[in-house]
Amino acid sequence: MNLYLQIIIVASASCFLLFTIFMISRNSLQLRYSLIWLFASAALVVLGIFPSILKWVAGVLHIVEPVNALFMFIIFFILLSLFSLTITLSKAKKQISTLTQELALLKHEIEQKPEKHDVLGE
Secondary structure (H helix, E strand, O other): OOHHHHHHHHHHHHHHHHHHHHHHHOOOOOHHHHHHHHHHHHHHHHHHHOOHHHHHHHHHOOOOOHHHHHHHHHHHHHHHHHHHHHHHHHHHHHHHHHHHHHHHHHHHHHHHOOOOOOOOOO
């Protein structure tokens, strides 16, 4: 791998890693959702510094070109992220539905009670 490309990969991945840590520290990103991003950016930093790791992994998996192994891992990462977000979205939709139903029941209960006047008769 070309040294210039390695520098760009390491710099980009390091910036993303620092940005993720910054977002966690500002409480803009929850830790449980950010772990996968921390792992991915750290892995890119390591692969940028040591490209021979990717060649070794490609050889173990019998993949001819190391870049194809990288694409395979990136696609797997995207699918994993998408699946995780779909699970989170499903849970949130269920919670919203439950809360909406509870709110409707409470609203109906309040509307059914007769109005009570306070002690002064106002």
